[in-house]
Every structure is written in structure tokens, then in C-alpha cells.
Amino acid sequence: MALFTLGINHHTAPLAVREQIAFQTDTVQQALADLTRCQAVHEAAILSTCNRTEVYFAGDTPGAASQWLAAYHRLARHEIEPYLYTYPEREAVRHAFRVASGLDSMVLGEPQILGQMKEAVRAAEEAGTLGTTLHKLFQHSFAVAKEVRSTTAIGANIVSMAAAAVRLAERIFERIADQKILFIGAGEMIELCATHFCAQQPRHVAIANRTVERGLMLADRVGGTAIRLEELGERLPQFDIVVSCTASPLPILGLGMVERAIKVRRHRPMFMVDLAVPRDIEFEVGEMDDVFLYTVDDLAQVVESGIESRQAAVVDAEAIISERVDGFLRWLATRGTVPIIRSLRDAAERARRHEMEHALKLLARGDDPARVLDQFSHRLTNKFLHAPTQALAQASDGRDELPALVGRLFHLHPDSRLGE
Structure with missing residues (x-):
């Protein structure tokens, strides 16, 4: 599941086009429910203002969302496609941070967009479409916006x-x-x-x-x-x-x-x-x-x-955003390992329970406790090490990266030897 931003704004489309795909406040939650019924979209939030309509979503591909957007507003896809932008992961995160900070607004540095983004998040929460990934994205966006406004002059001399x-x-x-x-x-x-x-x-x-x-x-x-x-x-x-x-x-x-x-x-x-x-x-x-x-x-x-008086602050703001984007992407990368970590823990827990039941049966029939514990520890160790040992034995040659990876996973010293 990847992160995307699909949208249209004052940079890409005239007012006559933007108003055709704007969402009314009282229809956003229903629209979100409709969008997430698409199998390719798992989380979604809609930001619709006078200057932009954007869909932030986590899903498999961006195509389903753009097709939905045209169909929802009863437009042919080719009518709005020339004005749409689609940002994948890194660009999507950077765009969200820039929007929240007022760098993508018609009025550079204006603070209203932050409140509008918070309203979009509340609507997605109430619709049940926010999810962990988007929740984290928007919380980071709000934190970045606060940092930009408090450490740069981006909000100075605004002509509203x-x-x-x-x-x-x-x-x-x-x-x-x-x-x-x-x-x-x-x-x-x-x-x-x-x-x-x-x-x-x-x-x-x-x-x-x-x-x-x-x-x-x-x-x-x-x-x-x-x-x-x-x-x-x-x-x-x-x-x-x-x-x-x-x-x-x-x-x-x-x-x-x-x-x-x-x-x-x-x-x-x-x-x-x-x-x-x-x-x-x-x-x-x-x-x-x-x-x-x-x-x-x-x-x-x-x-x-x-605008001229605030352009110097844009450079500082962009530097902050670039650094925060890298931080968010590191968090996002760890999300991909969550399923395998869960599976690993589940497998270990099943092995532990199985060996515990076996040991309890031996104790119940009167076997020596010390011998039962020794056998229990050996059997459990063998079960834990069976899969990695087998994978190492099947490594194609000495240059295979698997031995180094196993060394990192089990904190082995470079000079240690397996089996010693």
C-alpha cells in the first residue's frame, strides 16, 4: 500500500474548471465512503477549498482515484486529466507539508489553509477513512507548519x-x-x-x-x-x-x-x-x-x-520541509515491516506454546524437572533456528548477502563461526 496525492489547484486549472470538481462540506463524508469502496483505495481524506481540491489517499495505484473523481462529478476523465496532478510517496508527503505551511497557497504564507486541512482530517475521521498512514501524515504536516511559521518569516507582511x-x-x-x-x-x-x-x-x-x-x-x-x-x-x-x-x-x-x-x-x-x-x-x-x-x-x-518580502523565507521553509519529509519516509518504511514482524512473533509464540505443553506433560508424569527444562530449551532453540539455518545452508555462494543479514539480525560478532 502506497501513499498518493491527487488534485487540482489554482496553479494547474482556472476557476471554471476548479468549481466543477469542488466538494461541498456536507457531502465530503459520503464522498469519502464512496471512494474507499474502491478496492484500490484503503484510506482517504479530501481537502476542498476555493483554490484546490485534493485527495490524499493510501492505496495500490493512483488510477482508481482519478477515475472515481471524474465519475463522482459526472465528468469525462479526459475533461479534467490535463489539469490533474498525481504525486507518489515522497512528492505526496512534500506537497502535504508545503500546503500546510502555506507555501502552495495563492496568498503565500496564509494561515487559513491549516484550519482547512484540519477540517479535512476531522471529516475523514468521522467518515472512518483516515487510517494510520494518513493520520501520521497530517500530524506531521501540522507539526511542520508550526515549525515553519515559528522559525521563518513566511507569514510576514501577508496581503490577504x-x-x-x-x-x-x-x-x-x-x-x-x-x-x-x-x-x-x-x-x-x-x-x-x-x-x-x-x-x-x-x-x-x-x-x-x-x-x-x-x-x-x-x-x-x-x-x-x-x-x-x-x-x-x-x-x-x-x-x-x-x-x-x-x-x-x-x-x-x-x-x-x-x-x-x-x-x-x-x-x-x-x-x-x-x-x-x-x-x-x-x-x-x-x-x-x-x-x-x-x-x-x-x-x-x-x-x-x-510576495517579494517573503521570498527569502521560502528557502528556509523548503529546507525544513525537505528534512521533515525524510523523517516521515523513514517512519513509512518501517510500516512495511509491521506484517512480517507480526508473523515472526506469531510463529515464535506458537512454537513456545507447543513446547510448553510438551514440557508440562513430561512434568505431570513425573520426569526429572531439570531434564525436562534442558530438553525444553533445546527443542525451542532448534525450532527458532531451523528456518535461518536452512536458509543459510541453501545460500548460492559465499557472496550471498544472507550471511551478513543473519549476522545483523542476531548481533553476531564478525569473527564468530556458526556451529562453534
């Missing part, structure tokens, strides 16, 4: 997606303080965006969320109001800035709804940010003259302005 959205809005509107802002969703990303935008003290803030109670909680924290998703069509024209990030599998704001809102606004511009994957706002909305629509991929250009 939320901060980038504010910067873009400031290009459209002279003052954020004069604008009304609508946030759709109430998750971590929306909360971050709300914090950044509200620091500019906008005229009004509203939170629209599927669960009104959760929307009210966030609205209370940022000094805004909460509205129901069903009210969007009616309330949308009131807002100058719209930021959306939900887990909806279908768009929440369609072209028709936005067209009506712009008409009511008498073509006053709207600034919209869609951070969701799949997208919350139909892409045709971005073609409207009075709408400035930005997606996660668009924000990357703004984010990159802060």
Missing part, C-alpha cells in the same frame, strides 16, 4: 484576500465610508472580509445568510443588520459593494437579478467580489457595464504585490 478586496474597492469608490455593503454568507472568509471593510466605517452593513441566526451573530459583531437570502432580489439595489462566499452548489446572484438591481440604481456602479467555489455570482454578471466583478483568481494579482 480580504485586504485585497478592500484595495480593489478603493479603486472604484473614493471613500468606502460612503458606501453600503452586503456580505452573503457568514463563514470564516466573510467574517475576515467584514472585519477589513468595517474598519473603513461604511455607511451600512448587512449580512445575508441561509441560517438567519448565524447571520445575526456576525451582524452583531460588525455592527450591521441581518437579512434572509430570500430578500436578496428586493434588497440588492440598496448596496454598492457585495461580497459573497457561501457553500452553495449553484449561483445565488443571477444575471437577471443583478440587471434589475442596476436598473433600480439608475446604473450607479456596483462592486462585487465572489470568493466562492463554485461561484455564487454568475460569470455573465462581470460583462455588465456598471458592475465590477472580481473572483478569487482576480484577487491573486493584487495579493502578489506582497
Whole structure:
């Protein structure tokens, strides 16, 4: 059983492709159960964010997982294969460590991905698909991420997606303080965006969320109001800035709804940010003259302005990761010997029990205890040494590596002679 990573991310695929194979939070556990029904996949975890969908798994071959991924999303395999990457063992471990450390993120060094990986691990645990190998991989990943962030400057001067959205809005509107802002969703990303935008003290803030109670909680924290998703069509024209990030599998704001809102606004511009994957706002909305629509991929250009100051830290981070990869692979190698160690101990235990029963019978009939113990030890020794002695006797020539291996196994001195 080997370790693999199969995935697609912002480096290999545009948003239009990534959103086709994204997993919704409430479907991940069922998807994992479905994947591990494949005989070739024994352990699995799925990491699905706005920038990536990755399957970490232990199995026999990677082919079964890529075939499953296409079938699960009802896509032809050739449609997504050009965008997929598959990493075997060493590369899979290194990739997991880099992702956890923020080195593979659109925002270099961003900390959110670590929480998202932990959520992926929890989902796999609850689905019963984590297993010993993946559990160890992710625990090592989290430890490496902590080491990288505490010993390098990889997290310094981060320009987050939320901060980038504010910067873009400031290009459209002279003052954020004069604008009304609508946030759709109430998750971590929306909360971050709300914090950044509200620091500019906008005229009004509203939170629209599927669960009104959760929307009210966030609205209370940022000094805004909460509205129901069903009210969007009616309330949308009131807002100058719209930021959306939900887990909806279908768009929440369609072209028709936005067209009506712009008409009511008498073509006053709207600034919209869609951070969701799949997208919350139909892409045709971005073609409207009075709408400035930005997606996660668009924000990357703004984010990159802060990368230069962190590039030196990448070298240090990569060195840490390379060393930790070697350590994990050493542990993984020992996992391969577990079955043979178990078999060896089982065989020794069977021989011990058999000879113990024989010795007890001799004692029960009154034989001399000293003679019984001597016979017991000889018989047990002969059973233990029979297989290695036979293998040595059948070694093809003096250069066979078996004698040296036996010497290592039994801690024999180089000058000792078998049989002496």
C-alpha cells in the first residue's frame, strides 16, 4: 500500500474548471465512503477549498482515484486529466507539508489553509477513512507548519484576500465610508472580509445568510443588520459593494437579478467580489457595464504585490520541509515491516506454546524437572533456528548477502563461526 496525492489547484486549472470538481462540506463524508469502496483505495481524506481540491489517499495505484473523481462529478476523465496532478510517496508527503505551511497557497504564507486541512482530517475521521498512514501524515504536516511559521518569516507582511478586496474597492469608490455593503454568507472568509471593510466605517452593513441566526451573530459583531437570502432580489439595489462566499452548489446572484438591481440604481456602479467555489455570482454578471466583478483568481494579482518580502523565507521553509519529509519516509518504511514482524512473533509464540505443553506433560508424569527444562530449551532453540539455518545452508555462494543479514539480525560478532 502506497501513499498518493491527487488534485487540482489554482496553479494547474482556472476557476471554471476548479468549481466543477469542488466538494461541498456536507457531502465530503459520503464522498469519502464512496471512494474507499474502491478496492484500490484503503484510506482517504479530501481537502476542498476555493483554490484546490485534493485527495490524499493510501492505496495500490493512483488510477482508481482519478477515475472515481471524474465519475463522482459526472465528468469525462479526459475533461479534467490535463489539469490533474498525481504525486507518489515522497512528492505526496512534500506537497502535504508545503500546503500546510502555506507555501502552495495563492496568498503565500496564509494561515487559513491549516484550519482547512484540519477540517479535512476531522471529516475523514468521522467518515472512518483516515487510517494510520494518513493520520501520521497530517500530524506531521501540522507539526511542520508550526515549525515553519515559528522559525521563518513566511507569514510576514501577508496581503490577504480580504485586504485585497478592500484595495480593489478603493479603486472604484473614493471613500468606502460612503458606501453600503452586503456580505452573503457568514463563514470564516466573510467574517475576515467584514472585519477589513468595517474598519473603513461604511455607511451600512448587512449580512445575508441561509441560517438567519448565524447571520445575526456576525451582524452583531460588525455592527450591521441581518437579512434572509430570500430578500436578496428586493434588497440588492440598496448596496454598492457585495461580497459573497457561501457553500452553495449553484449561483445565488443571477444575471437577471443583478440587471434589475442596476436598473433600480439608475446604473450607479456596483462592486462585487465572489470568493466562492463554485461561484455564487454568475460569470455573465462581470460583462455588465456598471458592475465590477472580481473572483478569487482576480484577487491573486493584487495579493502578489506582497510576495517579494517573503521570498527569502521560502528557502528556509523548503529546507525544513525537505528534512521533515525524510523523517516521515523513514517512519513509512518501517510500516512495511509491521506484517512480517507480526508473523515472526506469531510463529515464535506458537512454537513456545507447543513446547510448553510438551514440557508440562513430561512434568505431570513425573520426569526429572531439570531434564525436562534442558530438553525444553533445546527443542525451542532448534525450532527458532531451523528456518535461518536452512536458509543459510541453501545460500548460492559465499557472496550471498544472507550471511551478513543473519549476522545483523542476531548481533553476531564478525569473527564468530556458526556451529562453534
